[in-house]
Amino acid sequence: MPKRQSKVLEDSNLRSRVASGIPCALSDGDGLTFTLSAGGTAAWTLRYRIGGRRRELTLGRYPDLKLVDARKAAAKARVQVESGVDVAVEKQRRKAADALAWTVRELLRDYETRVAPGLAASTAFGLLNYMRTDILPALGSRVARDVTPDDAQSLIERATGRSYWAGANARKAGIALFKHARARRIVVANPFRAVNMPSIAAQPAKRQRVALNAEQMRTFMLGLPTLAPIDAALAELLLRTGVRIGEALSAEWVDVHAGEWHIPREKIKTRKRMADSAFVIRLHPSTRAVFERLRALSAGSRWVFPALAGGQDRSMDHERALDRLKDYAATLPNFPAIVFHDLRSSVRSGMRALNIRVEICERALNHSLPGLPGVYDIVQPEQVADAFVQWGDYLDGLKAGGKVVPIKHNAI
Template sequence: MPLTDVQVRNAKASAAPYKLTDGNGMFLLVQPNGAKYWRFSYRFLGKQKTLALGVYPAVSLATARKKRDEAREQIAAGVDPGEAKKDAKRAAEIAAANSFEAVAREWYDSQRPGWSNGYAEKVLNSLEVDVFPKIGPRPIAEIDSPQMLSIVREVEARGVRETAKRILQRSRAVFQYGIMTGRCSRNPAADIDAQTVLKKGPGVQHMARVKATEIPQLMRDIDAYQGDLVTRLALRLMALTFVRTTEMIRAEWSEFDEAAAEWRVPPERMKMRDPHIVLT
C-alpha cells in the first residue's frame, strides 16, 4: 500500500532503523534519532543501488514521489540516476568555482598583499555592492559586454562616474585573471571604452599653486585663522612638512617620535608605498 502523509508524519523512532515502503522502489528510512530519509532502491546494469531523494519534512511525500518517477524515467532511458546526480553535483561545484565572484575573490586575494588596508577595502566593497549582486553567481565565461555595460551605466546613473570607471577597470582585471587561470577565454570588460559609453564628467579641477612670494602672507593667514584649532595646526604642519592632505588627516600619534624629532609615515599611507620620514 502506498504511504499517506499521516503515516509519514506519525512515524516514530525505534531502537533500530526501519523502512516504510511506498512502492516502485521508494521507501522512508526512519532512524533511531527520529530523522526520516527518502530513498529509492533500483537496479542498473545488474547492480542494486540506492538513490537519496531528500530529508522529510523538507522534502514532502509528493515531492519524493516526483523525484522517484524522474529517476525511473532516467533508468528507462539508459541513464543511471545516481551517477547523473553525482555529475550534476560536480558540474555545480565547477560552475561555483568558475563564477565571476569566485574568480574575483581569487584575484583580490592575489593582489591584496600589495595594497593598503584602505584601498583593499574600497576595491572589495565596490565589487560586493555593484557587481556581485548582478553577475557574481554566473560562470565568468558566460558574461558578455552588454551585461558589463549595464552594470557600469547603472552605477553612473547614481551620479558617481568615477566609481563606474573604477568598477570597469577592476572588472577588466578580474576577467584578465580569469583568462590567465583558464576560466574564460575573453575579456568582455576590455571591449567597453569608458570615454565612449559614459557621459563626460566635469574633469578634475586642480587648485592653483602658491607662489613663493605668496607664502609669507599664507602663513600669516593661517596664524590668523579663527576656526578650529586642530585645523589651524594641521595647516601649519602641512606648510612645514609638505605632506599630502590624506597623510596629514590620517596621522596617528604612534608615528611621531619626539626624542628623534621624526614623523614616520608608514608605507601603506604613502602614494608610492614607500615609508617616509619627515621632521628630521
Template sequence: MALTDTAIRNAKPRERPYKVTDALGLYLLVNPHGSKLWRLKYRIDGVERKLALGSYPELSLAEARAARDAARKQLAHSVDPNFAKRQARIEAGVRARNSFAHVAEDLIEKKAREGMAAPTLKKMRWFVKLMGPDFGKRPITEITPHEILHELRKHERRGRLDTANLLRAFVSRVFRYGVATARADRDPAHLLIGALTSPKVKHFPAITDPVIFGGLLRAIDGYQGDPAVLYALKLTPHLFQRPGEMRQMEWSEIDFDKAIWTLPEGKMKMRQPHVVPLSRQALDLLSEMQALSGSGRYVFPSVRTRMRPLSDNTINAALRRLGYPKDQMTAHGFRTSASSLLNESGYWNPDAIERALAHTVGGSIRRIYNQSAYWSERVEMAQWWSDYLDDLREGGTRCISPRTQPRQGYGIGRVMPTATFRASPLAFYIPRTRRKWG
C-alpha cells in the same frame, strides 16, 4: 509488488526502521519517529550503494519513480548517481555565491586579509554600490559587456568620467578574481578598454612661484582659527607629505631626539614605511603644538573631539578662508610646490626629492637602494628647505651671480659648476643661515 499512495499512507512507524519496497531498487524507509524517506539501491562496479532521493510527502511516489529512472540512466552511462548528486550540490553552492556582489565582497575580504588600507577597502565597497543592486545580484557568468557598459554610461553622461573609468577597472578586477576562483571564465570588462571617454589629466593646483609662495606663508601666519589647523598649515609646507598623512600624524610617531617622523606602512599610499627628517623649524612647531595636544594621540586633533584627527577637508577649507581658491592652491599642492622649487634649485638629486615625497620607484633592488641611499642628503635638504621657506616668508630671496664662482651647496659633497646654473630666483639662492662656497 509495486507501491501505492494508499500503502505509503498506511505505513506506520515501528520500534525499528523498516522498508516498503517498490520496484527496480526503489524503496521507502519508514523510521520510528515517523519520517518516510525515499531510497534507491543500486550496484556500480559490483559494489552496492544507496542513493537518497528525498522524503515523502514532499516527494510523491511518481516523483520518486522519476528520480529513480533518471539515476538508472546515469548508471547506464557508467555515472555514479551519488557522485553526480554531490557535484550538482557543489555547483549549486558555487552558483549561490556567484553573483557579482558576492564575488566582489570575496575579493574585498581577500584584500583586507592581505593588509589593504581601510580607506581603499571602503572605496571598493562604494564601487559595488555604484554599479547598482540589480547588477550586483546578477550571476557573474551571465554578465555581458553591454550590461557593464550600460551601467558605466550612466556615470559618463553625468560628466563623471574619472568615476566611470575607475569603475570599469574595478569591475575588471572582480571578474579576474572570479576567473582565478573558478567562478567565471572571462573578463568582459577588459573588452571595454577604450569604450569610455578618457578624462583630462588634472594636477593638484599649486603655487610654484617663490614670491607668491612667500605670500602664502605670510597669510598662514595670520590665520585666525583653531590652533590645530594653524599649526597644521604651518608644518605642512616644511614636511610636504600627503594631506591624509599630515592630519593623522601621531605623537608616538615623532622622535624629538633623532629629529624624525616615522610613518608606518599602514598609513602610506604605497604600503611601505616612510621616515621624514625634521628640520629645526619643524621641531619648534611640533614642540609648540605638543603643549596643546601632547596628552592625546593625534598631533592635530579634531575641533570636535580629541579622539579623532582633523577632517579630510579642513586644510583646504582653511586655504579658502585665507583667500586662496581651489584652482590656485590645495593641501596636496604643497607637495607640488616643494617638488617644483626643490628641483628648480639645482642643489638636490631628483631621486632624493622623490624619496622625500615618498614616491615609489620601479624595481625591487632600486627601491631598496632608494630607501637608504639618500638619507644624509634628505636630512640636509630638509633643513635647507625650511631655511628657504623662512627667507620667502620674510619677503626675499638671496642670490649670487652665476658668473662669480661655483658653489658647494647643501647636497652631500656636490660641487655645482657654473655651467649648470639656471637663471631663476632659486637657482642661485643661498640661505643666510648656511652659506657654503666652492
C-alpha cells in the same frame, strides 16, 4: 514472474516506524525507499541504475517531504534517468554551484580577507576604496556570476561622470575583484575586462602642475578656517609635509609618535626604489599642532583621516576630499585651480626658493636621486629635518602676515 508492487507504503505505517526508532529500509516500489537511521533520521532515497551502476539520490527528509510528495519527486527523477541523466551527480553539481553563488558583497569580504592583506598597503587602500565606493553600492546584492559586461560598463560610466580617473580606477578595482572571483571558480569570465575606457571617455591631456607662490600660499592658509576642520587640517598637513595624498589618507595613528611621522614603505607609491622600511618626517611644531587637532577630530579611529560617513573602520575618500579642495580653491580671489599634488609641487618650489639644495628638496619629498647624485651626494636625515624646520618657519611667517619675500638661508 510476479509484477513488482509500487506505492505500498502508508503514512500511518511510516509514523509508527519513526515512533519505534528501530532502523529500517522500506521500499515503496520503483526504487523509492524510506530509511530510518539508528540516529532517528528518516529520509527518502531513490535507487536507480545508470550505465550499469547502482546509484542513490536523496530526495529529502521525512516528514518534511511527505509520502505523496516523495512519490512525485521520485517520478520526476526517474524521467531524467530514462533520458540518460545521472540525477545524483547532477544534484552534486547544483549544490556545488549554489555554494559558489556568492553575492558581490560576499566576494568583497573574501577579497578583503584573502587578497588585500598580501598587497602593498597603498595598493590595497586604493582598490578597496573604489570597491566600497562604486562596486558595492551598485552590485553588492547581485550574485557575482550573474554580473555582466553591461553591468560593469554602466558602473564605470557612472564613475566616469565624476572624472575620467574615477572611471579608470573603478574599472581597475572591478578587474581585481573579479580576478579573485575567477581564482575561486565563482565566475567563468571577468566582466570588467570586457570594458575599454576609450569606448567610454578619452583620457584627458596631462595636466600642468601648479606651484603656488608665496602670496598664493598665504591666501590659501588664511582661508582654511572656512573649510570643515578635517579638510582644513588635511590641506595644511599636505602643504607642510609635501606627502602624497594617498600617504596622508592611509596614515594611521600608530605611524605618528615622538614628534615624527613614519610612513611605512608599503604605503609609499615609489616603495620599489626605497631601501628603508619607512620614510620619516621630523615634525615642525606647527605640523605637530595639526596632528593634535586631527587626534581630537578622529574620535578614536585608527585612521588619522577617518571616513566622514560609513564608520570609523575606513579612511576618508580621496575623490570627495579632492572635490572639496577644488571648491575651496574656487572661492579664493585670483587663485589657480589646484589638485592635491600641486601642494606637493609647492613644497618643492618653496624649499628651493629658501635656497635649500635641490637634492635635499628631493629627499624631503622622498624622491630617489637619479644617476651619480644619488650615489655620491649622500643626504643626511638631519639635513632633511633642517629643511622642514626652515619650511615650517617660513609658512608660519606667511600665515602671520610677514613679508612674502623668502628669507635667504645658507645652503644646507
